[in-house]
Amino acid sequence: MDKLTGSCLCGGIRYEIDGSLESFYLCHCHRCRKDTGSAHAANLFSTTATLNWLIGEGQITTYTIPSTRHSRSFCRVCGSAVPGAQMDGKLLVVPAGSLDSEVPIKPDAHLFISEKANWDSHLEGGPAFDTLPS
Numbered sequence: 001m002d003k004l005t006g007s008c009l010c011g012g013i014r015y016e017i018d019g020s021l022e023s024f025y026l027c028h029c030h031r032c033r034k035d036t037g038s039a040h041a042a043n044l045f046s047t048t049a050t051l052n053w054l055i056g057e058g059q060i061t062t063y064t065i066p067s068t069r070h071s072r073s074f075c076r077v078c079g080s081a082v083p084g085a086q087m088d089g090k091l092l093v094v095p096a097g098s099l100d101s102e103v104p105i106k107p108d109a110h111l112f113i114s115e116k117a118n119w120d121s122h123l124e125g126g127p128a129f130d131t132l133p134s
């Protein structure tokens, strides 16, 4: 697999990933909804790929909810989610939306459907616009 690249919204952080992403989960749990401000998190996982920060590593903040494994790495300037390591560094977690490269795999599954938002169902069926509503 070619190297994948990603960045944050302000452009202060850029990274590349060398190696294969193994899984892709959409997590609807209440923590991921708070974390992203959205219906679900969309994270890619790898136990073998290498993450290299190209610029901006110093402007990353990582927050872990006390007594849990839920952590979130983000740009201190613009708040964008950026990759981080979990499980004592053994698991690389990459927010799918932070990648500038095409995501090479499709989501494997939705997780924590039992905690999904009450408005989160049949979303593909609503009105849709190419950009803003005209």
Ligand SMILES: [Zn+2]
Binding pocket: 008, 009, 010, 011, 012, 013, 075, 076, 077, 078, 079, 080
């Ligand atoms: Zn940023």
Ligand SMILES: [Zn+2]
Binding pocket: 027, 028, 029, 030, 031, 032, 033, 041, 112
């Ligand atoms: Zn979750």
